[in-house]
Amino acid sequence: MRICEMDRKELIALKERLDAAYRSFRQRGLKLDMSRGKPGPDQLDACSAVLDAPFGDVRAEDGTDARNYGVLEGLPEAKRYFGELLGIDPRRIIVGGNASLTLMYDMMMRLYVFGVGGNAPWRSFPKVKFLCPSPGYDRHFAITEELGFEMIPVRMTSSGPDMDEVERLAADPAVKGIWCVPLYSNPQGICYSDDTVKRLGKMKCGAPDFKIFWDNAYGVHHLYGETPLYDIFRACEEGGNPERAYYFFSTSKITFPGGGVSIFATGYGEHAEIAKRLGIQTISYDKLNQLRTIRFLKDKPTTMAHMAKMAEFLRPKFDTVLSTLERELGGTGLATWEKPRGGYFVAVDVLPGCAKRVVELAAEAGVKLTPAGATYPLHRDPEDRNLRIAPSYPSVAELAAAMELFCLAVKLAAVEKLLN
Amino acid sequence: MRICEMDRKELIALKERLDAAYRSFRQRGLKLDMSRGKPGPDQLDACSAVLDAPFGDVRAEDGTDARNYGVLEGLPEAKRYFGELLGIDPRRIIVGGNASLTLMYDMMMRLYVFGVGGNAPWRSFPKVKFLCPSPGYDRHFAITEELGFEMIPVRMTSSGPDMDEVERLAADPAVKGIWCVPLYSNPQGICYSDDTVKRLGKMKCGAPDFKIFWDNAYGVHHLYGETPLYDIFRACEEGGNPERAYYFFSTSKITFPGGGVSIFATGYGEHAEIAKRLGIQTISYDKLNQLRTIRFLKDKPTTMAHMAKMAEFLRPKFDTVLSTLERELGGTGLATWEKPRGGYFVAVDVLPGCAKRVVELAAEAGVKLTPAGATYPLHRDPEDRNLRIAPSYPSVAELAAAMELFCLAVKLAAVEKLLN
Secondary structure (H helix, E strand, O other): OOHHHOOHHHHHHHHHHHHHHHHHHHHOOOOEEEOOOOOOHHHHHOOOHHHHOOOOOOEOOOOOEOOOOOOOOOOHHHHHHHHHHHOOOHHHEEEOOOOHHHHHHHHHHHHHHOOOOOOOOHHHOOOOEEEEEEOOOHHHHHHHHHOOOEEEEEEEEEOEEOHHHHHHHHOOOOEEEEEEOOOOOOOOOOOOOHHHHHHHHHOOOOOOOOEEEEEOOOOOOEOOOOOOOOOHHHHHHHOOOOOOEEEEEEOOOOOOOOOOOEEEEOOHHHHHHHHHHHHHHOOOOOHHHHHHHHHHHOOHHHHHHHHHHHHHHHHHHHHHHHHHHHHHHOOOOOEEEOOOOEOOOEEEEEOOOOHHHHHHHHHHOOEEEOOOOOOOHHHOOOOOOEEEEOOOOOOHHHHHHHHHHHHHHHHHHHHHHHHO | OOHHHOOHHHHHHHHHHHHHHHHHHHHOOOOEEEOOOOOOHHHHHOOOHHHHOOOOOOEOOOOOEOOOOOOOOOOHHHHHHHHHHHOOOHHHEEEOOOOHHHHHHHHHHHHHHOOOOOOOOHHHOOOOEEEEEEOOOHHHHHHHHHOOOEEEEEEEEEOEEOHHHHHHHHOOOOEEEEEEOOOOOOOOOOOOOHHHHHHHHHOOOOOOOOEEEEEOOOOOOEOOOOOOOOOHHHHHHHOOOOOOEEEEEEOOOOOOOOOOOEEEEOOHHHHHHHHHHHHHHOOOOOHHHHHHHHHHHOOHHHHHHHHHHHHHHHHHHHHHHHHHHHHHHOOOOOEEEOOOOEOOOEEEEEOOOOHHHHHHHHHHOOEEEOOOOOOOHHHOOOOOOEEEEOOOOOOHHHHHHHHHHHHHHHHHHHHHHHHO
């Protein structure tokens, strides 16, 4: 019988059984973290050659001594490598430090302080609004929150953000841009359809400097075969808006989150202006780490083979999450979820008003989840129902226990709510 | 006979001799770069163990997996190492990426966009002024230029910036801070006296958030034994201004300019606020490179022994520059210079109106110098007389030739000027 169809007596009886199960979970003294998308140690060990291989020649292919100052936009082989991997013209690319998040923040700061392409700096407007497909990535929203932008949540559909809504909102000149994780979105694992990408490229925007922050964080992070993604630069060019997209990517979840290489790609028209401003902030990023990383990842085929190996670590974890959800919550009417085919997260929508309680129950039994609300601007999930599961770090055995507890917490929270 | 005392006929005869010497220089087809303070390849080779040593344990001393996300402010051993090396309480320190310049730029951006310590963001003032001891570091000035600050040059004395002038100017509430390279200043190699540092710490400032950007880039880069430097944090605390100084340092010229580790130290009162804002820009800097670098540099004694080895490469170069200057230009009245006891530069003041011409003459004979004016705000040397020599990159033999040409160019430019 579905829980939401039970009468009060049945619910009380169920609650007693769930409470007992929960108590026995608490006695197990779990201590697990499913809160952040961190690769597990086994996965990192499989990249150890990056650290252990002798460095070899300190010179880049053009003779640049990678140890010394210079080459602001990145070594030629690094630009070419990322260009090949992602299908981006290397001339668009700037190779950065270990964090694409920093490249996004820095670009947002430049837009705010200086503006680009002859447009007024965003600080000069009384109000700046930014579109935030939600649920989304908390660290994106933190950047636009920090700058005081009004963040407008846009509902996600199974093919990306609700484009009717995006088009309607983008007509407002105060709306200056949108955050996008187009492949295996954080947290739902949704992939943008060709139609979504094309509409983003061609839609009419009220602001001449409307910007798409295209964080393709999981661009090669497939778990069950490749999912195609329409080229955002092509979509923007076809739509007559060649400077609209800023493309971000990194090797944080290809090699090491703490010591990878990030990139930033732009339209041709703004590239030189952005590079010039960047040249005030730094002389050059870490070129030694560019060589170290590129020499390990070599080329697209080598990298895709490496990512297939990474998927071997991750797939059983996703399978555990999804099969436990299906077994424990399938057909209960208590939760819905997408089935990601890549990326680092699974998102679960529980009954409205229950997400915070699920996090609390899980925490009290030793399983740390991403705080409820974190996936929404200002940490405010209007319905208090979205939960993010990050299955990458724990082992499969730990995850099995944690997911059982998670599902139990979802049921318990639901019963508590229905009894109130 | 001193050139400035010659009559026209003597000058013409001299010019003919100098022209002939210059022509023969041009025929030698030199191709040398004395424009930037880059370590030479021999110096970098002496650091090769950083790259070639097996990485070893990926865990920091507190068990942190340096490969993964986290630890925003830097690994404990990295903080402790820099604290010991520089005499800074590790609790003040944030360990950054490969460029202290970026830490300075980012801090300036935070002051501009957000403000600190409850003070209004600098963007909210109709005018922001910044003190620029000159000649100084062009990349510092580029940051304050980028933000549209009015840069006020302050004359350098042999004990640091003219403090009477600094104190007079700092009383203006629009003056928000000062750039300082306190040891072996770029480009003159001047060291700030205790009195200068103490006066900076205690002077009365019109702006409550007056900031000292203390770029101790050459803090351990002694060539002829250690030069002491008064603790800027102590000076500020003794002066009742504990939040006044931001301290920057890096291993760019200890290990690799392209792949070192930088730090940023603050007052205790602002530290948490700054770290919180930094946490929006990044999850963590490259902790693997922190371990790699710290394991090579180990502790203060090991680092000072390493720097003594670095000095073995640099001292003959500085000796060549200074002895050639003395031999060719000493007593001529055509040039003055400080004799740096460390750092990466020598600055030469030539006759007013001659610096640009010297750079031009050197370039035409194959020696690239830092552009004249670069050492002043907005690239405007009011007297067109200051030249920066960066002797670190060329070999001693190359440098000997380049310096001969340099001195010849100084004489030739002077004679041309006197004849006009």
